[in-house]
Amino acid sequence: MDNLHPLESTVLLALSRQPDSPPTLDQLAESTGLEPSQLSMAVEWLLAKSLIAIYAETVAHLASLTPIGELYFEKYSPIERVLSAAREAGQTGKRLTIQDIQCNQGLEPSDVSKAVGSLKKEGSILIVQGGCIESTGRPSPTAEAMRALLQELRSGQRELQTFAEPLRDVLQQHAVKRGNAREPFRIDERVTRSFLLTTSGQAVAQQLSREGVTEEVSQLTPDLLKEGAWRNKRFRKYTISLRAPRIAAGKRHPYREFLDLVKLKLVSMGFQEMRGTLVETEFWNMDALFMPQFHPARDIHDVYFVKNPTHAPSIAEPYLTRVAQVHEQGTGAESSGWGYTFNAERAKRLVLRSQGTAVSARTLAGGAAVPGKYFSIARCFRYDQVDATHATDFFQVEGIVLGADINFRTLLGLLNLFATEVAQAKEVKFLPAYFPFTEPSVEMHVRHPKLGWMELGGAGLFRPEVTCPLGVAVPVIAWGLGLDRMAMVALGIHDIRDLFSADLDFIRTMRGSF
Amino acid sequence: MPTIAVQREDLEALIAGPGETADRIPPDQLEDWLMLVKGELKGHNPETGELRIELQDSNRPDLWCCEGIARQIRIKQRGAAIPYSFFDKQKPVIGKLLVAPGMEKIRPYVAACAAVGYRVTATGLTQLIQTQEKLADIFGRKRRTVSIGLYRLAPIRFPVSYDLVKPDDVKFTPLGMETLLTLREILMVHPKGVEYGAIVGSHDRLPVLRDAKGQVLSFPPIINSREVGEVQVGDHELFVEVTGTDLPMVALALNIFAANLADRGAVITPVEIQSPVKTTFGRRWNTPIDFGKPRSIPLKAIESALGEALGGQEVAAALKSYGYEVKSVGKKLTVQLPPYRNDLLQTVDVVEDVAISQGYARFAPVMPSQFTVGGLSRLEQMADRVRHLMVGMEFQEIISNIMGSHQDFCTRMRLDGTEWANVVEVDNVMSLSYSCLRQWITPSLLQVETNSSRAFYPHRLFEVGEVAVPDKVVDVGSRTVTMLGAVIAHAEANFSEIHSCLDLLLYYLDRPFALEPLVHPSFLDGRAGRIVCNGRTMGLLGEVHPAVLDHWQIGVPTVALELEIDRLLDEA
Secondary structure: OOOOOHHHHHHHHHHHHOOOOOOEHHHHHHHHOOOHHHHHHHHHHHHHOOOEEEEEEEEEEEEEEOHHHHHHHHHOOHHHHHHHHHHHHHHHOOOOEHHHHHHHHOOOHHHHHHHHHHHHHOOOEEEEHHHEEEEOOOOOHHHHHHHHHHHHHHOOOEEHHHOOHHHHHHHHHOEOEOOEOOOOEEEEEEEEEEEEEOHHHHHHHHHHHHHOOOOEEOOOOHHHHHHOHHHHOEEOOOOOOOOOOOOOOOEOOHHHHHHHHHHHHHHHOOOEEOOOOOEEEHHHHOHHHOOOOOOHHHOOOOOOEEOOOOEOOOOOOOHHHHHHHHHHHOOOOOOOOOOOOOOHHHHHEEEEOOOOHHHHHHHHHOOOOOOEEEEEEEEEEOOOOOEOOEOOEEEEEEEEEEOOOOOHHHHHHHHHHHHHHHHOOOOEEEEEOOEOOEEEEEEEEEEEOOOEEEEEEEEEEEOHHHHHHHOOOOOEEEEEEOOHHHHHHHHOOOOHHHHHOOOHHHHHHOOOOO | OOEEEEEHHHHHHHHHOOOOOOOOOOOOOHHHHHHOOOEEEEEEEOOOOEEEEEEOOOOOHHHOOHHHHHHHHHHHHHOOOOOOHHHOOOOOOOOEEEEOOOHHHOOOEEEEEEEEOOOOOHHHHHHHHHHHHHHHHHHOOOOOOEEEEEEEOOOOOOOEEEEEEOOOOOEEOEOOOOOOEEHHHHHHHOHHHHHHHHHOOOOOOEEEEEOOOOOEEEEOOOEEEOOOOOOOOOOOEEEEEEEEOOHHHHHHHHHHHHHHHHHOOOEEEEEEEEEEEEEOOEEEEEEOOOOOOOEEEEHHHHHHHHOOOOOHHHHHHHHHOOOOEEEEOOOEEEEEOOOOOOOOOOHHHHHHHHHHHHOHHHOOOOOOOOOOOOEOOHHHHHHHHHHHHHHHOOOEEOOOOOEEOHHHHOHHHOOOOOHHHOOOEEOOOOOHHHOEEOOOOHHHHHHHHHHOOOOOOOEEEEEEEEEEEEOOOOOOOEEEEEEEEEEEEOOOOOHHHHHHHHHHHHHHOOOOOEEEEOOOOOEEEEEEEEEEEOOEEEEEEEEEOHHHHHHOOOOOOEEEEEEEHHHHHHOO
């Protein structure tokens, strides 16, 4: 009884008041004053609990007009229109074909042929040579029945059984059926049920009236509190095992959460954030990094070039002159450069930043601190077909470390730190690698708890050809971390494009395990 | 960088050296060995014995072949360079190759040699062709700077001449064809002529290699003659030539090829090149040619770069077992690269070779010890504050791509022809969907709305991200602005709801602002405003115009807000 909803109590009590004449739903609605939806809910619940039972069930068929029927009432049904067209043609002496009727009346071919079929059967029309239709002048009972039905049902629905036999037949023939929705009439089944209390229902109802618990409340309100009325109320108990309704939270994007964590780690290791621009000159994107102007990665198929303006007006000096010289001749006695003619115009060409190292180059030129550690999480663009492993733009986590104590071994030490701090890896492996702007170069592989051995990043010591022209006199580590695969595992996704998903449901449900 | 296919047995035989018994490569050994060549095993077919190896170093074309990989491993095992006697300048030549005057304007340089005594096997031929293609394609930039030809030696009579001829004057039967064609016809109809014709086709005279009888060897860099220039399995006398536009690269490519053939057991005989103009090699020189120079490297520079006091002897041993010639050891080491390499620009290049030769595991990691203060830029700090406030107002954060289409950023927003349609566009568009950078965030968020009509409402979305705003005053032609974009979408969304969010946000950030009416095609007239702070515009907000919603097929009222986070800093 504790589990009774107030609606259920109301219905039980109403039924116990008239034990001898089991009421229908309509009658119950009247006696309880409940809304039909509330009432049917309560009745379903009580049936499920076997506190009430169905006493009797009758099925009535109700006929009504469909929207097509409304239309036929206004503009006449096909059978009426075909008959009147045939009669009109008979008076004017015109030959009338089925096609004519279709065109003139704007009717569907299937409607016309059905109408012609019925009229011919009733002898109201004849089909003569050449497929022409002639009126016989005889009336069509179907057409008349149709008109009568359209008129009658327009004022509201009516029980099928109350129509006379011929009308009922026409009604049934032209009622909406499965597979044919274009009909003027609809016949709906209406089940009328009457209810009575079961034995256990009677017991509960008796208890209800005895205890006078007619007022069980579902929600504590300020009024109940204010007036102290809550003291006399019973609070309905909830079925707390049900699933909670879904809500949406305001929250960070899970991928951004991951990047925030990386950011936090880097800052905690003493790295200062650097920022750059989405559009860069080839100079800062490549020349300053000692990538020769004929390098394959500078090809039109690897970098996006900007349409307008195509070039920056100038490149800051003394960097342009110094970098040009390094490309052509090297850094000094022990260095030879690439030995080609540097094109200063090419250096001004504007591109979409293709590597985060461009931000590092700018920082070095801008007077980086010694000792100094810097990082950026920079959006970069590569000229790649977009697929499950290539996004049109993506984040690169990159940076530099400057210091008098920087050498190959401290480079490995820093990478070890990244492996434990950022990837929580216990095993690390260093492999020789190649980047145009570092020497020696290292690739770091770590054993990921889920993925096994994977490449975590690349690094190296900037070549003197990079640091000298930018006015940096100490060794510099350049490092980059490839974190997208780690992020994808943490977020449980397999397609890099999902990191930038536009599906809100997906974003709302995605969660990271960092 | 190149990925090549090699046969395991071929690699094993080459590691052993000509005439030696090959050992099977232990399965766990290969990856360690590949570290010597910056190689990564990409695939392995146990049935065919094929290994697919990616070589990373774009400055070491000598490693882009089975012979080169094997050579580096073999040198490590024997601890010293492999001597190649054919680089000896006194070595007798097989004949001369005469360069015609005028060639300097078209394709000036050539190098050649003969290789006798290696009977070409099927595997060997596949490797020769693969090396020829990789060198010409990647190192030679699709044959533009370097291309290579292989011939049967027997029919060739010396001296060979590297001539310039008129396109209609010379005919020969090219590889892959049955009939005699003129050079002009080859450029027009032969697949290689069509593919590579542009390299020389604009000149009124074209290069050919002919022998003393006038027999055509090839039309470099397009195609060989079918008679002389088709090497087959079983041939044991070969002629190799390289032509190109860069003398050191041409010489290096031939050196690599000569070393490769020698490693397979061939005896290499040089060819004398005679040039009508003076080059860095003079007017007459023999190829292959060792044009490397000894370098003097301070030991201290190597030790301090590596962070390890290795001592002169260990450094010398490491370099020798990586193929260097070490001429003297002291405070300075005098070293020279083997003739098939030309990638020593700097001391640091030697440093890396020492480390690779020793193995990176030889060097114990040390933590950098100097103290530095970490921190975020002011912009990032402000961006983070904004993000946290937006999350507190129950907005879901979105991350979108910055690159997209004009259609999305402008046309669908009804901005075409207005000042707001100014975007950074890409010149070499790959696909129209990714042809420009976004100038505001709202379209990215409307994209989410388009895709999310089935996600339950209300929708509150925001993104803090970068946009590119064209600006002629800036040297790169655009400003990169960090922007907040936010939208609210549900059946009753209206101006006042997003206005309240803006109001609260700027209250917490302590930036007093005013709204001025704004006429903007993306928003309903009279329901859009400009956000003004101390007389400067820093954003806008409004009810998205129904026509825009229509373009995006969004079925619920949507309001949007855009705020420049950089400006928030300026106003601080």
